[in-house]
Amino acid sequence: MSAIFKKLFGLYTGVILFSFTLLALALSVAFRGYFISQKEESLKKQGEKISYLYARFLSGEIGGLYELHSQFRIIGEYLDSDFIIVGRDFRVLSASEGVGAGFVGKTLSEESAEPFRAALSGKIVTSRGGASEVFAEPAITVGYPVVVDGRAVCVILMSSSVPELQRTIAEVYKIGLWCLAASVGAAFIMAFASSRRISEPLREMSEAAKLIAGGNFDRRVEAAGADEIAQLAWSLNSMAESLSSQEASRKEFIANISHDFRSPLMSIRGFVQAMKEGAAPAENFPRYFGIIISETDRLLKLANDILDLNKIAGTGLALSDFDVNALIKETALGAEERVRAKGLTLSLTFADEASYVRADYEKIERVLQNLLDNAVKFTPPGGKIDVETTLLEGRLRVNVRDTGEGISKADAVRVFERFFKGDAARSAAQSGSGLGLAIVREFISAHGESVVLKSEEGQGCDFEFWLGLSEE
Numbered sequence: 001m002s003a004i005f006k007k008l009f010g011l012y013t014g015v016i017l018f019s020f021t022l023l024a025l026a027l028s029v030a031f032r033g034y035f036i037s038q039k040e041e042s043l044k045k046q047g048e049k050i051s052y053l054y055a056r057f058l059s060g061e062i063g064g065l066y067e068l069h070s071q072f073r074i075i076g077e078y079l080d081s082d083f084i085i086v087g088r089d090f091r092v093l094s095a096s097e098g099v100g101a102g103f104v105g106k107t108l109s110e111e112s113a114e115p116f117r118a119a120l121s122g123k124i125v126t127s128r129g130g131a132s133e134v135f136a137e138p139a140i141t142v143g144y145p146v147v148v149d150g151r152a153v154c155v156i157l158m159s160s161s162v163p164e165l166q167r168t169i170a171e172v173y174k175i176g177l178w179c180l181a182a183s184v185g186a187a188f189i190m191a192f193a194s195s196r197r198i199s200e201p202l203r204e205m206s207e208a209a210k211l212i213a214g215g216n217f218d219r220r221v222e223a224a225g226a227d228e229i230a231q232l233a234w235s236l237n238s239m240a241e242s243l244s245s246q247e248a249s250r251k252e253f254i255a256n257i258s259h260d261f262r263s264p265l266m267s268i269r270g271f272v273q274a275m276k277e278g279a280a281p282a283e284n285f286p287r288y289f290g291i292i293i294s295e296t297d298r299l300l301k302l303a304n305d306i307l308d309l310n311k312i313a314g315t316g317l318a319l320s321d322f323d324v325n326a327l328i329k330e331t332a333l334g335a336e337e338r339v340r341a342k343g344l345t346l347s348l349t350f351a352d353e354a355s356y357v358r359a360d361y362e363k364i365e366r367v368l369q370n371l372l373d374n375a376v377k378f379t380p381p382g383g384k385i386d387v388e389t390t391l392l393e394g395r396l397r398v399n400v401r402d403t404g405e406g407i408s409k410a411d412a413v414r415v416f417e418r419f420f421k422g423d424a425a426r427s428a429a430q431s432g433s434g435l436g437l438a439i440v441r442e443f444i445s446a447h448g449e450s451v452v453l454k455s456e457e458g459q460g461c462d463f464e465f466w467l468g469l470s471e472e
Helices: 003-058 065-079 110-121 162-213 228-276 282-314 324-334 336-341 361-378 423-428 436-446
Strands: 082-087 092-095 125-128 139-148 151-161 319-323 345-349 356-360 384-392 395-402 451-455 461-468
Touching (some): 003 139, 003 151, 003 162, 110 125, 110 139, 110 151, 162 228, 282 436, 319 324, 324 345, 324 356, 324 361, 324 384, 324 395, 356 361, 361 436, 361 461, 436 451
Parallel strands (some): 345 384
Antiparallel strands (some): 082 092, 082 151, 125 139, 139 151, 319 356, 384 395, 395 461, 451 461
């Protein structure tokens, strides 16, 4: 059983027990007050009926005592209570069967009479335990005046046994407690189920997190519903998906870099071994040395590209204000020999004579070099390359376009990934490292901007990025 399940279940149990205890106490007080109040109202109604009958008896409307007592007996049996009728001097004039005829003619003591003296002025009086010398058990007693011609001629003292009332209340309590116990049981079951429903996904996510931390990025958890736990599960799955993707990229990175380092190293080793063992004629040594230097330059460029990519996150930008038009011209001049060798046309179009931007000069220079190198590499002889700047909404847009074969939609999605080489790249230039465009994206992203590729197969490529203008 998980720790969080124990905590949740313990919390729910405490809340349930506390709540139901308060409810039981409140219901106990409410039941008792309700039954006593109801009994008092019942006694008052009984007093009203007896008062009416006795007033009729006094006025001669009821023929005799026998008929009067018969009416009294019916009322007493129906309401399960006893009563006596006392005069203004509190001498007992009549009594119900439950009290007995032995009290008739006796005068109540001052202690028993005192609580009901107010009834002589026409008020209805209620007392707990009054007239104890008549009503042996603790009782609720109501004094109801019998009024004739506007004057209270006597008082009816009606009594209901408190123990009897308590037994009734106890029966109600018993039923209530059984219902309460059933409710508590149901609440415990619901608390257990709710605790399990919350803790089980959390336990599963905890186990999944441990597996993911151990390198098992294929582990997933069920994310059902739309509550916070489901959102947490979804976030965990997203994290695992991201880590899995990063792991795949890492493995691909290692495989690619191993291949790109191994090929030139194997070439260098082969030429050096052939020259060392005398398997190659001495007159070919200059050509072999040229190949070795070329392969060494290739390795050096690959190493520098990797270092540049890794330094982006660790170093900040060396921002300065410079004329990007001049930088584009300088970069184009550096590519002039390769452009001429392939019979390409390179045109430069500027938004203004000078366009000053706020950026890292060396990084933007590298971006332009990589984009121009990419355009020259994949544009067939006789093709055209355009570099254009445009001022829009206080920013400068730079486009590098070519009339090459273009890139398929499938490759366009991955073209900025490290070491990615599309089919066109593999067929046109095997010497590429696959890091050029990745460096372009990272350098532009470091400026808070983005680079976009617009391309269709057979219609060339258009690389577009933005730079912020200088404030001066």
